[in-house]
Amino acid sequence: MMEKPQIAIIISTYNAVEWLKKTLWGYTKQSFTDFELIIADDGSDYRTKALINSLSSLFKRPIVHVWHEDNGFQKSVILNKALLVCKADYILMSDGDCIPEKDFVLTHIKYRKPNYFLSGGYFKLPMVVSQAITREDIDSQKCFDINWLKSQGLKRSLKNKKLSAKGIQSNFLNMITPTKASWNGHNASGWKSDILAINGFDERMQYGGQDRELGERLKNKGVQSKQIRYCAICVHLDHARGYVKEEMLNNNARIRKETRIMKKTYTDYGIVKK
Numbered sequence: 001m002m003e004k005p006q007i008a009i010i011i012s013t014y015n016a017v018e019w020l021k022k023t024l025w026g027y028t029k030q031s032f033t034d035f036e037l038i039i040a041d042d043g044s045d046y047r048t049k050a051l052i053n054s055l056s057s058l059f060k061r062p063i064v065h066v067w068h069e070d071n072g073f074q075k076s077v078i079l080n081k082a083l084l085v086c087k088a089d090y091i092l093m094s095d096g097d098c099i100p101e102k103d104f105v106l107t108h109i110k111y112r113k114p115n116y117f118l119s120g121g122y123f124k125l126p127m128v129v130s131q132a133i134t135r136e137d138i139d140s141q142k143c144f145d146i147n148w149l150k151s152q153g154l155k156r157s158l159k160n161k162k163l164s165a166k167g168i169q170s171n172f173l174n175m176i177t178p179t180k181a182s183w184n185g186h187n188a189s190g191w192k193s194d195i196l197a198i199n200g201f202d203e204r205m206q207y208g209g210q211d212r213e214l215g216e217r218l219k220n221k222g223v224q225s226k227q228i229r230y231c232a233i234c235v236h237l238d239h240a241r242g243y244v245k246e247e248m249l250n251n252n253a254r255i256r257k258e259t260r261i262m263k264k265t266y267t268d269y270g271i272v273k274k
Contacts, residue, residue, distance in 0.1 A: 002061065004087050004088060004089075005034055005035050005036040005061065005087060005088045006034045006035065006088060006090065006109060007032075007034070007035045007036075007088050007090045007091070007092055007105060007108065007109060007189075008035065008036045008038060008086035008087065008088035008090070008091045008092070008192075009027070009035050009036070009037050009038065009091075009092045009093075009094065009105065010038045010040050010079065010082045010083070010086070010091060010092070010093045010094075011023065011024075011037065011038070011039050011040065011093075011094055011095065011096050012040045012041075012042065012075055012078065012079060012093075012094075012095050012096060012185070013039060013040070013041055013042070013044060013048060013095070013096030014041070014042040014043060014044055014070075014075075014096075015043075015044045015045060015047075015048065016044075016096055016097060016239065017044075017047045017048055017051050019096055019097040019130075019237045019239065020039075020048065020051060020096040020097075021051055021055070022099055022133060022135075022138060022237065023094075023095075023096050023097065023098060023099055023100075023237075024037075024051075024055050024058075024063075025099070025135050025138045025139070026099040026100045026101075026104075026138055026234075027059070027100060027105075028055075028058045028059070029102050029138065029139060029141070030100065030102060030103075030104065030105045030106070031102050031103050031105075031106050032103075032105045032106035032109055033059075033060050034060070035060075035061075035088070035092075035105055036061050036064065036086065036087060036088060037059060037061070037063045037064065038063075038064045038066060038082045038085060038086060039052055039063060039064070039065050039066065039082075039096070040066050040075075040078045040079050040081070040082035041065060041066060041067040041068075041078065042068070042070070042073070042074055042075055042077075042078045043067070043068060043069055043070025043071065043074070043078075044067070044070075048065075049065060049067070052065050064085055066078060066081050066082045066085055068081065072206075073206040073207050073248070074203075074206070075185075075206070075207070075210065076201035076202060076203045076204075076205050076206070076210045077201075077203050079093070079200070079201050080200040080201050080203065080270060080271045083192065083195060083196070083200055083271065084271065086192060088192070089191060089192055089193070090109075090112055090189065090190070090191055090192065091189060091190060091191070091192050091195065092105065092108050092188075092189040093185055093186075093187075093188055093189065093211075094185075094186055094187055094234060095185060095186045095236075097236060097237040097239055098122055098186050098187065098234040098235070098236050098237070099133070099138060099143060099234060099235050099237070100233075100234045101141065101144050101233040101234065101235075102141060104232055104233060104234060107228060107231050107232040108120075108189045108228075108232055111226060111228055111232075112189065112191075114191070115194075115222070115223055115224060116190070116223065116224050116225065116226050117183060117188060117189065117190030117191075117194070117215065117218055117223055117224075117225050117226075118188060118189045118190070118225070118226050118228050118232070119180075119181035119182055119183065119184060119187075119188055119215075119225050119226065119227050119228065119229065120184060120186075120187030120188060120189075120228050120229050120232035120233075120234070121162065121179070121184065121187060121229030121230075121232075122184075122186050122187055122234050122235065122236040123162045123163055123233065123234070123235045123236060124235075124236045124238070125149070125154065125235050125236060125237060125238055126153060126154065126155075126238055127238040128152070128153040129149055129152045129153050129154055129238075130237040130238045130239075132152045132153070133237075143235055144163055144233060144235065145163075146163050149163075162229070162230060162233065163233060163235075169230075170230040170231040171230075171231065173230040174227045174228060174229065174230050174231065175227075177227060177229065177230070179227070179229065181225035181226060181227040182211075182212050182215045182216075182225070183211050183212060183214050183215025183216075183218065183225075184211060184212075184215075185210075185211035186234065186236065187229070187232060187234055188211070188215070190218065190223070194218060194221070194223050195214070195218070196271065197221060197265075197266075198214070198217040198218060198221055198265055198266055198267070198270075199266050199267050199268075199270030199271050199272055200214070200267075200270040200271040201213075201214055201267075201270060202214070202255060202267040202269050202270055203269050203270060204251070204255060204269045205251070205252045205255055206248040206251070206252065207245075207248050207249070207252075208248055208249040208252040208253070209249075209252045209253070209256055210252060212256065213252070213255060213256045213259055216256065216259050216260060217259060217264055217265055217266065217267065220259070220263045220264060220265045221265040
């Protein structure tokens with residue numbers, strides 16, 4: 001029997017096989033390999049399962065596929081189910097449209113410490129660049145090189161510093177960024193015991209801030225946050241968001257407001273139901 005992995009990586013997905021494939025290729029190139037991969041699948045069809053089966057042997061441990069039937073946007077529900085199957089004590093969450101740089105997992109391991117969660121960011125790519133990235137570009141890490149990305153159609157921007165900053169410069173940018181160190185579903189990590197203590201994600205919440213609300217309850221519980229958005233790098237592949245509805249956003253905003261005002265540390269609508 002294998003020893004418990006040092007970290008569990010939960011990747012959420014829904015019917016985005018080509019993007020998930022590129023994401024998983026990114027995890028085959030990680031410098032730190034003592035992890036378990038859990039795919040939190042919000043009701044994808046057979047193609048996602050087939051992809052997972054085809055790539056599972058590339059990893060130290062077989063990929064775990066946590067799936068439920070498609071019943072609308074239920075990301076919070078499937079993430080809670082995925083949390084329960086993690087064997088590791090420490091959990092990193094990202095999405096199936098975010099390709100991780102080779103030191104992505106190692107950076108989360110390096111900065112983790114008790115009573116903290118880590119807040120990473122992402123670098124958004126336009127559709128033309130997202131489609132251009134091949135497995136060779138991921139293997140060679142070209143897809144994180146600003147000059148190569150520009151050659152594929154990326155426009156100049158101050159945000160490009162997210163990829164070009166390294167070492168001392170990235171640590172400095174982490175310190176001075178005005179962006180709050182929040183729980184970001186595409187790039188955040190924390191202790192499983194802390195997440196279970198607040199009862200996981202609020203399953204009433206659909207698209208729009210359900211990850212931030214979890215982080216707000218962690219902070220209300222006394223868990224501190226650390227900014228690593230300039231040193232834990234993943235590139236975000238572009239996609240449409242046809243599932244987003246105004247009522248989802250309004251409902252989530254109401255729940256988040258309640259969490260902040262009442263300083264809630266627990267949801268009655270999470271993993272454990274009343």
